[in-house]
Amino acid sequence: MDFYKELSLPRIRVMQRPASLGKRTASFVLDLLLLRFIILAPLVSFTDRIGVLWIIALLVLAYFTLFEYLLGQTPGMRIMNINAGELKLRQALVRNLPFFPVLPFPFLLLLELAYLLTRGKRFTERLSKTATTEEVTV
Amino acid sequence: MKSGNKVLVTVLLLFGLLMVALVSAVIVSVGGDVSVGANVAIIPIEGTILSSGASFNDVASSETIIKDIKKAEDTPSIKAVMFVINSPGGSAVASDEIARAIRDMEKPTVAVVKEVGASGAYWVASATDHVVANRMSVTGSIGVISSYLSFGEFLEDWNVTYNQLIAGDRKDVGTPFRELDESEREYLQEKLDAIHEFFIEDVAKYRNKSVEDIRGLADGSIYLGSEAYNHGLIDELGGETEAKHWINSTLGIEPVTVEYKHEPTLVDVLAGLQAPTLSVEGVNVPLAR
Numbered sequence: 001m002d003f004y005k006e007l008s009l010p011r012i013r014v015m016q017r018p019a020s021l022g023k024r025t026a027s028f029v030l031d032l033l034l035l036r037f038i039i040l041a042p043l044v045s046f047t048d049r050i051g052v053l054w055i056i057a058l059l060v061l062a063y064f065t066l067f068e069y070l071l072g073q074t075p076g077m078r079i080m081n082i083n084a085g086e087l088k089l090r091q092a093l094v095r096n097l098p099f100f101p102v103l104p105f106p107f108l109l110l111l112e113l114a115y116l117l118t119r120g121k122r123f124t125e126r127l128s129k130t131a132t133t134e135e136v137t138v
Numbered sequence: 139m140k141s142g143n144k145v146l147v148t149v150l151l152l153f154g155l156l157m158v159a160l161v162s163a164v165i166v167s168v169g170g171d172v173s174v175g176a177n178v179a180i181i182p183i184e185g186t187i188l189s190s191g192a193s194f195n196d197v198a199s200s201e202t203i204i205k206d207i208k209k210a211e212d213t214p215s216i217k218a219v220m221f222v223i224n225s226p227g228g229s230a231v232a233s234d235e236i237a238r239a240i241r242d243m244e245k246p247t248v249a250v251v252k253e254v255g256a257s258g259a260y261w262v263a264s265a266t267d268h269v270v271a272n273r274m275s276v277t278g279s280i281g282v283i284s285s286y287l288s289f290g291e292f293l294e295d296w297n298v299t300y301n302q303l304i305a306g307d308r309k310d311v312g313t314p315f316r317e318l319d320e321s322e323r324e325y326l327q328e329k330l331d332a333i334h335e336f337f338i339e340d341v342a343k344y345r346n347k348s349v350e351d352i353r354g355l356a357d358g359s360i361y362l363g364s365e366a367y368n369h370g371l372i373d374e375l376g377g378e379t380e381a382k383h384w385i386n387s388t389l390g391i392e393p394v395t396v397e398y399k400h401e402p403t404l405v406d407v408l409a410g411l412q413a414p415t416l417s418v419e420g421v422n423v424p425l426a427r
Contacts, residue, residue, distance in 0.1 A: 034152075038152070038156065039152065039155045039156050039159055040159055041159070042156075042159045042160045042162070042163035043159050043162060043163050043166075045163075045399060045400055046163065046166050049166060051166070052162065052166055055158075055159070055162045059155055059158060059159060062155060062158075063155055066151055067148075067151060070147055070151065071144055071147055071148065075148060075152070078144075078148070
């Protein structure tokens with residue numbers, strides 16, 4: 001008896017599961033490379049100026065926040081096929097505060113890593129009630 | 139959201155962020171140096187001195203350095219310029235261009251020679267108001283060199299014929315495919331001697347010495363910093379600390395430095411994979427080494 005045919009079940013199912021640490025890390029590295037060598041490239045010669053450092057910090061935050069708010073994923077996440085889903089702007093902002101390179105926000109990265117290793121999701125994901133998932137084919 | 143729309147939004151967002159960065163960079167560069175409290179610009183001269191080329195590729199581009207000099211001159215908060223030199227020299231033209239740009243400056247200039255500041259790099263250093271070098275720095279080498287590999291005899295050994303049609307007897311002087319004859323050798327030597335003379339005259343003018351005094355030192359010899367000091371080719375033994383003391387004593391200001399750095403973009407890295415060429419029509423560009 002062909003259960004799939006009898007019960008009209010799809011032979012291939014796509015499910016969501018929490019994104020792995022490897023994929024999250026890889027997507028972050030890809031985003032950093034994109035930021036460093038393309039978006040922030042015009043500004044690297046001026047990093048001795050405080051005003052420019054602020055512009056860079058805001059561009060980094062805008063990059064992560066706007067991509068997740070508008071598309072649910074940054075270019076790095078898209079390449080690694082992981083997704084944050086549909087977010088409100090406030091949620092996207094909270095999720096990406098640790099990437100805002102102005103003290104004290106980078107200290108949140110330590111908390112993020114601890115949460116990720118022990119509970120499978122980031123601290124800011126818990127705070128914003130969001131999740132980062134990847135698709136798996138069953 | 140459809141996949142096509144996602145791509146469009148991605149591209150538009152990346153473009154928008156890049157535009158913000160570009161506009162910010164333009165505003166900052168036009169606005170001049172606004173580093174907090176900086177009053178001394180440090181312009182590094184590292185690597186072979188050439189007219190163009192990427193600074194990160196071990197090339198000190200005269201084009202880039204002259205732009206930095208102009209930036210320092212046009213920035214009101216900058217009161218003096220320090221050239222930190224670590225270069226074996228390079229192109230005579232590029233070295234002369236930088237030296238002239240330094241001489242045209244109205245603000246005080248000081249050169250700090252690190253491991254090497256020889257030949258064309260010394261030409262540049264001598265143009266500053268005050269030259270500081272470590273006692274073991276390699277400097278001097280006031281001479282000119284031009285060289286190339288000659289394959290004439292190799293081709294003859296392999297029965298390869300060199301055919302070149304020229305209009306103008308000396309058009310192919312210096313071609314690597316045949317040996318130089320005596321008259322051609324003398325002809326090229328005259329050019330090197332002329333460049334050497336320019337080098338000597340400029341150093342004499344910049345160092346307030348007679349041409350004869352400099353000519354006596356200009357046989358291409360290198361001088362350690364301590365020797366250069368005794369010969370009057372530099373003003374002080376030391377490093378950046380001594381240079382800052384000179385600025386302080388000259389201008390009465392406490393030096394706060396800002397370095398004019400040039401970081402490579404991804405495009406620069408890819409473009410820099412092609413090594414800068416030194417040959418022009420088969421004759422090596424004379425190097426002030």
